[in-house]
Amino acid sequence: MKPVRKQRLAVVLFVLVGAGATAGLVMSAMQENINLFYEPAKVVNGEAPLGTVIRAGGMVVDGSVVHDDTGLGVRFTLTDYAGHDFDVVYNGILPSLFREGQGILVTGRLDDDRVFAAAEVLAKHDENYMPPELEGIAGHQSATE
Numbered sequence: 001m002k003p004v005r006k007q008r009l010a011v012v013l014f015v016l017v018g019a020g021a022t023a024g025l026v027m028s029a030m031q032e033n034i035n036l037f038y039e040p041a042k043v044v045n046g047e048a049p050l051g052t053v054i055r056a057g058g059m060v061v062d063g064s065v066v067h068d069d070t071g072l073g074v075r076f077t078l079t080d081y082a083g084h085d086f087d088v089v090y091n092g093i094l095p096s097l098f099r100e101g102q103g104i105l106v107t108g109r110l111d112d113d114r115v116f117a118a119a120e121v122l123a124k125h126d127e128n129y130m131p132p133e134l135e136g137i138a139g140h141q142s143a144t145e
Helices: 003-032 040-044 132-144
Strands: 054-060 073-079 085-091 103-110 116-123
Antiparallel strands (some): 054 073, 054 103, 103 116
């Protein structure tokens, strides 16, 4: 093989190995940062992994919200109204839209007892939601129209 061909082959192999290593590192980084969503049925049936950061969502069961003595800790149950319920514990300030019967999205980890330890709680709102500071303005505009 001529020296020019050897040099070209070495460059092509170097580029291919570099591209493969880069793709492997990117895939590894993406795998670590992915948060999959699990509905209550999958959490209850054991399809959601234990100890891995995941997202789950459902409706807060009426009468299930219990605050602890510190005022920041709360325990509640999420459901899909099809018999699949799981408990969530959270320590922090709840969103202002959080209430029983409301759709909630939680991010956190499932422990060995299948209790969801939430690091973040997000409250869903319907399409008619209006921030409290804008309700008076919107009401005033519709009254003048």
